[in-house]
Amino acid sequence: MTEFCLYRKAIRNITSGLQSGARVLFFSAVLLSTGVFSAGCRKQSSIDPNEPIVLQQRLRARVQTLDPMDVRDTTGTCVASDVFDTLYDYHYLRRPYEIIPMLAAAMPTISGDGKCYTIPLRRDVYFHDDACFPWGEGRLLRAEDVVYAWKRIADVKTRSVSWWILDRRIAGLDDFREYTKGCKPGEVDYDRPIEGLTAVDDYTLQIKLNRPWPQFIYWMAYIATAPVAREAVKYYGPEIGFHPVGTGAFKVDRWLSGAFVEASRNPRYYDRYPLDGEPNDIKDGFLADAGKPLPLVDKVVWRVVVEDQPRWRLFLKGLLDMVGVPKDNFGQVFTAGVKMSEEFTSRNIRMINFDEPSTFWVAFNMKDPVLGNNKPLRQAISYSIDRQKFIDIFFDGRAHEAYGFIPPVMPGYDPNIIAISNSYYDMAKARECLEEAKKIAGGEIPRMRIAIGGTDSTYRQMCQYMQRCMTAIGLDVEIDLFDWPTFLEKMRKGDMQMFIAGWTADYPDVESFMQLFYSKNIPYPNDCNYSNPRFDAIFEKISTMPDCPERTALYREAQKIINEDVPCAFAYHRVSFIMCHEWIQNVKPNSYKNEMSGWGMTKYYRIDPQKREEYKWKYR
Amino acid sequence: MSETTTQQNEPVSRGYWSDAFRRLRRRKLAMVCFIIVLIYAAMAAFVGIVETETFKKIFKLDVPIVRWNEQVGPSYQKPMAQYDFKPEQSETKVKGWSLFGTDFLGESTLRKTLYGVKTSMLVAFCASIISIGIGVPLGALAGYYRGWVDETIVWFYTTLGTIPYILLLMAFAVALRGREFFGVEIRGAPAVYLAIGLTSWVGLCRLIRGEIIKRKESEYVLAARAMGCSDFRILFSHLLPNVFHIILINFSLRFVSFIHAEVILSFLGLGENDKPSWGAMIDAARTELARDVWWEMAAATAAIFLISLALNIFSDALRDCLDPKLRID
DSSP states (O other): OHHHHHHHHHHHHHHHTSOHHHHHHHHHHHHHHHHHHHHHTOOOOOOOTTSOOEEEEEESSOOOOOOGGGOOSHHHHHHHHHHSOOSEEEOSSOSSOOEEESSBSSOOEEOTTSOEEEEEBOSSOBOOOOTTSGGGOOOBOOHHHHHHHHHHHHOGGGTOTTHHHHTTTBTTHHHHHHHHHTSOTTOOOTTSOBTTEEEEETTEEEEEBSSOOTTHHHHTTSGGGOOOOHHHHHHHGGGGGGSOOOSSSEEEEEEETTTEEEEEEOTTOOOBOOSOOOGGGTTTTTTTTTTOBSOSSSEEEEEEOOSHHHHHHHHHTTSSSEEEOOGGGHHHHEETTTEEOHHHHTTTOEEEEEEOSEEEEEEEOTTSTTTTTOHHHHHHHHHHOOHHHHHHHHHTTOEEEOSSSSOTTSTTOOTTGGGGOSOSOOHHHHHHHHHHHHHHHTSSOOOEEEEEEOOSHHHHHHHHHHHHHHHHTTOOEEEEEEOHHHHHHHHHHTOOSEEEEEEEOSSSSTHHHHGGGOGGGTTTTOTTOOOOHHHHHHHHHHTTSOSOHHHHHHHHHHHHHHHHHOSEEEEEEEEEEEEEOTTEEOOOOOTTSOOOSOTTOGGGOEEOHHHHHHHHHHTO | OHHHHHHHHSOOOOOHHHHHHHHHHHOHHHHHHHHHHHHHHHHHHHHHHHTSHHHHHHHOOOOGGGGTTSBOSSTTOOTTOEEEEOOTTOSSOEEEEOTTOBOTTSBBHHHHHHHHHHHHHHHHHHHHHHHHHHHHHHHHHHHHHOHHHHHHHHHHHHHHHHSOHHHHHHHHHHHHTTOEETTEEOOSHHHHHHHHHHHSOHHHHHHHHHHHHHHTTSHHHHHHHHTTOOHHHIIIIIIHHHTHHHHHHHHHHHHHHHHHHHHHHHHTTOSOSSSOOHHHHHHHHHHHGGGTOOHHHHHHHHHHHHHHHHHHHHHHHHHHHHOGGGOOO
């Protein structure tokens, strides 16, 4: 107090001799100099070792639900896969991709006929601590939790979007679904025994299939099949999607829909960093954390940033640890088309790129009266699309032209596919086919429509590009931009004539693509409404066959049939580009988990917060 | 002689409209703006006419603006830049340049901007007509009859008015797109002007209602009533012509906001899909700015800026001239 009075007195002495105008100037100068001084003296903040290490992730859209059986989009899968563990998972480092046990204690024991799976479970897996459990303490995972989760998928009343995975697959599960149709909501007896889905004891699960299903192992690594605690479902009721209680490496603490999801480490998490990987992994530093308990960070924050440019700016400011490259920023990132520009190398930003198991195409509705019965018209459209130019414009030349549905990264890809394909650019052939098409149509081709499931500028431009290609050969084409739900609805109703669509394989098996053309999957996922008994026979045959050269030959045969019938004009296979800051380590891409902002991989990432702080300070 | 002199010195008696237009003509800036608006309108009409099949057949005129979707150069060429380019139907390269540069498909930004005039003017004009078509009769009926008619209409527009405008507009645009009415599918520009017109009549309705309430006890209305005129005749032959200046002022003021609404809808991907529009151009340029493609944004913004400014200045002048309370010499 005394000190303050002395200061006041001193200031009064100085200012007393000044005129009022000069007094104002004096105080302004003091304030300004104080501001400048304090700004100049701002210190780079150092990291408190006790501060939790936070991973800063981003999401492209808001998370709709975190109930595994209802997760239907990439965003939800990203977060849910870090919160819920599945029975099996892909080995983080080994390539080619290998399925390894996660919640399971070992790989399944499969009976000779390929129908009976016996799966032992780990005995050290706990659910997250949550109010739904007695004393708020998570209990041990039991085989019954897997049985319960899968019964929930089958329950008609839950309206799970994942039923198609288990439909007609597990003995007795379809009967259970029929039984639930007659029950009132909340009255379904989940203790009702099912022949093909039983918990032999607390840690042994037995599954009997209706017929062999070699891809089953991949589905047990899929988020929809993750075990769920019955207590949580009972406690939270219809709100369970907003209160995830899983066994994963992270537990959701705060979730503001449309803004962010914040999760902290599960202190009782059982898994450890892999001890081995590919030969180069030691050199590349991927095994520096071998054997360490997971996760390697304390917290993860998924920030919802819908727009490309704000997401990109946040990354450059150091407020996101990794990000994809928006199409309009390729030029900024790369110089001369191949090397990263100086701006990024000087910031120690590194780029990871990998082929996605994805194919995109212009789909033709085979039930459409104009397109369905006019193969030369479909061929003409396919030949009219300049795929390389499309890739140059929208991906800065960084994608592959597609000649068939099997992406180059997947086993079964035929390098000579172009020889049997109708999906390549040839204007002369396009015009030739169009003349033939006009003869079939009995005159000029009526105006056609092409649609896309998005309304922003990139979608509009993609549609405009396709329109341009088709009008170049003399077709009259209009474009329709639909928001995603409307697009899906129209696709399911078969209301669209042509539309730009695509598929990313869920697992390393071409069957994932073949189901898109199987006639029993009309209208979804077979949205072309394509039907060919020869193709169906092959699909049915391979769906029960184990992986072998004969099966690969059948894939190629199926692809040949599709290329002959032209239910779609294949356009491109995507390549993913991920930009990472130097402080994030252990980022190894997985083609089957192409969105790297989670998807069960967050637990492996290591962060050096000091480096992040230095970067933020330098580029503030 | 003296009678003739008196007649010469007497102020000339002018009607309401001729007086208003005389005042308007005196305002130089307003007249410049009016000419700009007329140029925009003429451009819109011109594009609308020359792109019809009939016109093309009769006159066989080649108007480049109509060929807005023609590739005139490589993608993303800067304004005034010279380039070598191979046209679609040709095997040889030609030299070219574009005044406002090219977009991602190599289409001329200038042509798209000029074509956008038609889209914007058409949408704004049709939306204004729809808005007036709903707002004026409802407002007049509510103001004239009062009672339950008034209460119903007021309740209706108050309810509609409580919903935020942009959200309402988007909801209408989404709901109308792709719907069929009497066998005609609503898409493109009609979907946009229907959405704008159906959502923007509330203000005008409220205004007209107030004016009619104010004027319905006027002497000329009483006289008409005494002459045995029907309600319909009083309303539409006597009252509405007297509030016509309000409709006109409102029309010109709202025209700008309708142009903006079209831009907003196109920006959000709910506008015209097949044809160029300023909103769609700004939407495309939004992300392309990151690769230094500024000319599409600049061209569309300049076009919007000019018409908005011209319409605003002209509308203000028009209001000043038509509203007796605001008249100044």
